[in-house]
Amino acid sequence: MISTEINAGLNKTVWHQKLLQYTLVKFLLAVLIVGSVQFVSRKLMSQFLPGPDWVVFRNMAAMTLGLLSYAFYVRLIEKRRVTELATFSAWKEWLLGLVMGVMLFVLVLGSLSLLGMFHIDGYNDPKVMLKYLPIFVVVAVMEELFFRGMIFRMMEESMGSVVALLISALAFGFAHASNPGATLFSSIAIAVEAGIAFGAVFMLTRRLAFCFAMHFSWNFTQGAVFSVAVSGTDSKGWLQTHMTGPDWLTGGAFGAEASVLTVFLAGMMGVVFLYLAWKKGQFKPAFWEKTKAV
Incomplete structure (x- = not known):
């Protein structure tokens, strides 16, 4: 009787361990844990801390809980x-990314x-940039936690880099495909100039600090400083600016991220x-490459 219970326990442990060997299972667990914490926390904060006065606190708190729930997973x-969330030891990566x-x-x-396509018309109060800090x-x-820390890192374990x-x-x-002014080209552009570049940065450092910093400073510079639309979302920052010229060069309503010039320059950086x-x-090799090697 005792030996049967022990064997059942061992079999249960083996089954559990085998299940967690599958990348998809681990990814779904991560999404479930982080997503549930995000959903519940945002619902509770909207209920008990409603209104625009608390929006910054709600977003920052949700972000903090997102990082903690990922670390818990x-x-x-x-x-x-959780080496990918290194902070103080990655100070050079934070600085370089910014x-x-x-x-x-x-x-x-x-x-x-x-x-002759980008024009500066005037200036606003520099304090206007402060409202964009918590947003970006x-x-x-x-975004980096989900796309690089979860999707890329976990897929890489079995499918290779x-x-x-x-x-x-x-x-x-294509997560940006529903943004204002988005087109098929703008989605491909984001994939090439940011998706590949940020993924390559994570591969190089194996930490998210560089990705966090570069992603933030890119958005902050274009939206808070130069008032250029960020992935289709209009921004009114420090400088009053406008663009003239064909959409394929200026990016049109989506912003400069949909410019072929940006795709080329950021794409080269990614390379x-x-x-x-x-x-x-x-x-890292894919599992089928590892099999061939064996």
Whole structure:
């Protein structure tokens, strides 16, 4: 009787462990845990802290709970340290990411200005930029956590770096397909210029700090500083600006992210990061490649 119970327990443990070997199972568990915490927390905060006065607190609290619930999943299911959420030890990556995001967008607008398409009309109170800080922080953190920390990282475990990069990049691009002014090209553009670049950065560092910082500074620079539409959403930042010229160069209503110039410049940056990741030996093989090797 006792031995039967022990064997049943062992079989149950083995079954449980086998189930967690599947990437899809772990991904669904992560989505369930993080998504449930997000849904419940936002519902409760909307109920007990309603109104526009609490919107910043609600968003920042939801973001914090999102990070904590992801860390809880990793420790509970994957049973390891959450190294991808390193903070103080990744200070160089935070700094470099902030600089890279600003430089890239300034390069895009500088090029459009030289072509006579980007124009500065005036200035607003610099304090107007402050309202965008929490917005773009939350957007950058939650999007990178989901698309790079969850989709890319988990898919990479079984399908390898190349396939995972393509899946996460396309998912990221077409997640913006319902935004104002979005087109098929704008979705592909986001996939190429951001999906691949951010995925390559994660491959290179194996941490999310660089991704968080570059994503935030890119959005903040274009929306809060230059008042350029961020993925189709209009922004009224510090500088009063407008664009003239064909949509394929300016990005049209979607903003400069849908410009072929941005796709080229950001795409080249992505290629550089991919090369650095490859040189560092960060490309992981797919399970079928591992089988062939054996």
